[in-house]
Amino acid sequence: MKVRIQFSKHGVMKFIGHLDIMRYFQKAMRRADVDIAYSGGYSPHQIMSFAAPLGVGLESDGEYLDIEVNSHNGAEHMKQALNAVMVDGIRILSVRMLPDQAKNAMASVAAAGYLVRFRKGYEPDFDYQGTLQDFYGQDTIPFVKQTKNSEIELNLKPAIYELEIRDEAVYMLVDASSAGNIKPSMVMEAFYRFREKDLPEFALQITRTDTYTAIEEDGIKHFIPLRDVGIAF
């Protein structure tokens, strides 16, 4: 049976990178006595897959991993058992059963929501709240992406699904699929450029609010949180 687990990552845990979070959860499954399934072969490994990797320095309320289990004592029990072995900064928020035909966490990621705040002392010296919509209203949002040997010019506009002020912070819902993934810092950098400013290093405090998959209903694309693909058990 496939299980989707949602967790949050806050505080000092934002400094633990994606690969180490994967290792952390492998050990956590053992500590919590989750009856996780193993792959075959000479060196069996836990059947576990993560949704969208979160960059070092970012916090999140919407991280997901899928696991396969041989047996269980219900979602609430699994959630409690895992929370009992978590460190400060990581909480299990939901445990759901995945329908058999559901795509795995990574493949189903379509978008992610982010709340961007400014670190103390790095607040912009321009009216960001009043001008955000001018920026978003542009037909194209150019962004120059630096790669190892070259620069690639991108248009971010089609990848930004929502952009607005929420609680004095910038909220954005952007493409997080493997094909078109963009980072919230790219949007903010483009915003600063639009205001003819440079985004200083370390200015942003970013929290991923949730990770979404896309579903089509009556020909219209909707984004729903990954947990909503799963069902209670």
Add this chain to the structure above:
Amino acid sequence: MNKLALSDEILLKVEKPARYIGNEVNSVVKDKSKIDVRFAMCFPDVYEIGMSHLGIQILYDMLNRFEDVWCERVYSPWIDLDQIMRAQQIPLFALESQDPVKEFDFLGITIQYEMCYTNILQILDLAGIPLMAEERTDSDPIVIGGGPCAYNPEPLADFFDLFYIGEGETQYRELIDLYKENRAQSGSRRDFLRKAAKLPGIYAPSFYQVSYHADGTIDRFYPTEEGIPAIIEKELVSDVTDTYYPEKPVVPFIKVTQDRVVLEIQRGCIRGCRFCQAGQLYRPVRERDVDMLKEYAVKMLKNTGHEEISLSSLSSSDYSKLEELVSFLMETCTREHVNICLPSLRIDAFSLDVMNKVQDVKKSSLTFAPEAGSQRLRNVINKGLTEEVILEGAVEAFKGGWSRVKLYFMLGLPTETEEDIRGIAELSNKIAAAYYETVPKQKRNGKCQIVASTSFFIPKPFTPFQWAPQCTKEQFLDKAYLTRTAIMEQLNQKSIKYNWHEADASVLEGVFARGDRRVAKVILRAYQKGCLYDAWGETFKNDVWLEAFKECGLDIGFYTTRERSLDEVFPWDFISCGVSKEFLKREWKRALSEQVTPNCRMQCQGCGAAQYKCGVCFEKRNESDSMTPTEGGAL
């Protein structure tokens, strides 16, 4: 959420910020207002190395079991953070509370290898603690050193208030009580050190003085006050079953060197290899009860979630209940998908069978440590492993599907000749030949791979070789060159890969290993000139070290290549590790006459360790056992 000593900007800038944030699974956080004594336990190297060390985990667990003590961990900031901390004057902090180390009552530093000495000064410096012990005041923590290098603490004597000689499980409670008592009586730092100096196993360097002969050797080493002991006896746990051992070791977030449950099955070694310091320091061998080990294996795996468990000891094959323990682990671990690591195992039918079950034969290699290339020289060093045993083990392994063999040797051992060195090449060749003879062509998976590695021999205190001259750097390099040439001349040279160590660091290690109090000023000088992380090839600055020696007017050769007379007073002679100097002299003479000494289980040699009234010294010996040394290699 706990606060951090470093800002986000810094943590996002440095390599591996997880080294500095604490918060790991099983790390211990206590309420500061409810404890009396704060202890910072430091391994003076980078986090990934320090976190792999079992001793710290044992002491961390023990000290935190004391309700009145909070023990936290400290590691060396890597060079990137080191520079930032200096530039921004950020004091060194402990991981759990993120509080400055300077506010602690104790700073304990484990000294596991000589090449970490400048890192010790970095720790003190970044913490804002005066480097010289005599300049410290009542507001500084008590700086206490321990670990194997504390058996010759003299090169570090100026930097430490106390050294703890021996196994840490026994005296810390008393030491901490003494500290509390002294504080309650408003006693001074000096008062505390004086009282501590009278505890068993505790050495307080500031209460001792050294005088030297004109030739630079020691004339006298003596306490300067009445009541301070002239000899410091090592501390030892006589019952290693009924003692402290962590059920919940700290689990790091990032990958560290030893990323697994470590089960110390016994302490000490019966073998008595003459170059080996650990083999003498930890005498006598004491085994842990097999039921205790089984219980801890299960608990530790459960509490950490580790996917691997490793047995730890100097020679696992000598553990009397090894088969029982390994069978139990195999049963439990296979069920739980846990890997088993069995280092330092003799290669025989049993171990090969076990390895076959727990490892991927194609991927793993088997390791022999003959240490010397010829039987003559192996007799000198008392390494009982014979060529016959190595070849038999290798043939068995080749039949079992292995095709990779690692061989460890030392160059520069006492009495070594060119012929002994050629023996390294010849033995490597014979093993390769044995592969081609044993494994038919159609079953081969390409060539076999023999990796021969040599390190340079460094005489260590409390070994029979403590009198031996060390080679010069040039001699070391000549020997490595000869080894390489001899290997190239072999028929199967294409199947043999040869690695050798750096010689410069070996020379320095030799100075620190047998150095005296005068060496401290060189360490200080080198540190001030920018030496740090000397154990790391990329950061080791040999030329700066050589300048420091010159500026301090110290002769490297005095400490390394000089032949020492049998009646010389050594800087470490005031320490008793249980093994008598007479025994070591006897062994030194037997070495020079190429005589092998039977191991502790075969026949007691009267080394002196029986005074502890425990371990192998009081086991029932089967004197009718064969007297042939049977030591094998290691997987």
